Amino acid sequence: MKVLLFGATGMVGQGVLIECLRAADVSLVQSIGRTALDQQDAKLRDVVHRDLLDYSAIESQLEGFDACFFCLGVTSAGKTEADYAHLTYDITLAAANTLARLNPQMTFVYVSGAGTDSTEQDRSMWARVKGRTENALLKLPFKAAYMFRPGVIQPLHGVRSKTSSYQILYTLTRPLLPLLRAMLPATILTTEIMGQAMLAVARRGAAKPVLEAADINAIATTAG
Template identity: 70%
Template sequence: MKVLIFGATGMVGHGVLRECLRAADVEAVQTVGRTRTGQLDPRLTELVLPDLMDYREVESSLQGFDACFFCLGVSSAGMSEAAYTRVTYDLTLAAAQTLARLNPQMTFVYVSGASTDSSERGRSMWARVKGRTENALQRLPFKAVYLFRPGVIQPLYGARSKTRAYQLFYTAAKPFLSTLRALFPRQILSTEDIGIAMLAAARHGAPKAVLEVADIHALSREATAPATGLHVG
């Protein structure tokens, strides 16, 4: 399997990249972003682009991939709806429309968020924009599109949030998150859980297009369960 990752320097993307590089069936990983990840692996290549809205000059480097894990995202705090739409909807669709044309057999996995508004009419600005983005992605001619909606995430193995407020929260909550995730596994995910679940969706599909926290947890658990024939929830 050949995989593209957008946003590999962010918290979720870092975790997804780690799981891809640990997976025996992933033969090649290419990151796409404005900066390099700093990681070294013979299967890893990094495409650094100053403008993530324009892929015309690099289309040859974006062909032949089986899956794309789109982990780019920003906090809406302090942003107007127009500005947030540009970096959430416009940027995502610029990449996705290009990839759908170049790789029609690709599975596209998008990191959205818990409480995203699929109706696009709710009071929460960020939820409306995320909902609009999800809806547009589902209309593209990919082999499959899966929309991951995580909530609270435990960063593992060096993953860090680029949003200062989020990182302060994760730093303060670090002593408690492992315990809370063990107590409430269907409400709190780790970056490892998300990466494993994304790979599972790319390999075998998922039960539904929109995956909430409990669905992501179940997909991750099933992917790592011993081959006993028993369901693990």
């Protein structure tokens, strides 16, 4: 399996990359991002591309992939709806539209979030924008598309968040998260589970396109 990975420097993306490199059936992981990764692996190809709204210059490097794991995302804190929509909807759809045209056989997995509103009418700005993004992705002619809606995610294997406030929170709650996860395994996920579940749906699909935290946990558990 050949995998395209967006957002490999973020917390979820780091975890997904680890699982992809561990997977015996993944022959290539190609990262697309504005900055180079600080790691190397025989299965890893790092493509630095700064214009995330236009992929025409690298289209030849985006063909022949079986799956795309889109883990790129930003916090909505301090942003207007227009700014957040640009960074969430516009950038995601620019990549997805290109990939759907080049790889109709592809499974596309998008990291959304718990509380996303598919009706696009929610009072929370981020929930509306995420819902609009999900809806647009599900209309594209991919082999399959899955919207992952995690809530709390525990970083494992040295993974760190790029958002300083989140990393401080994870550091402070590190002793508690394993205990909470043991009590609420269907609510609190890990970066490892996210990666394993993405690989599982790329291999075998899932029963529905929108997957909440409990669904993600069940898929990863079954895959293991």
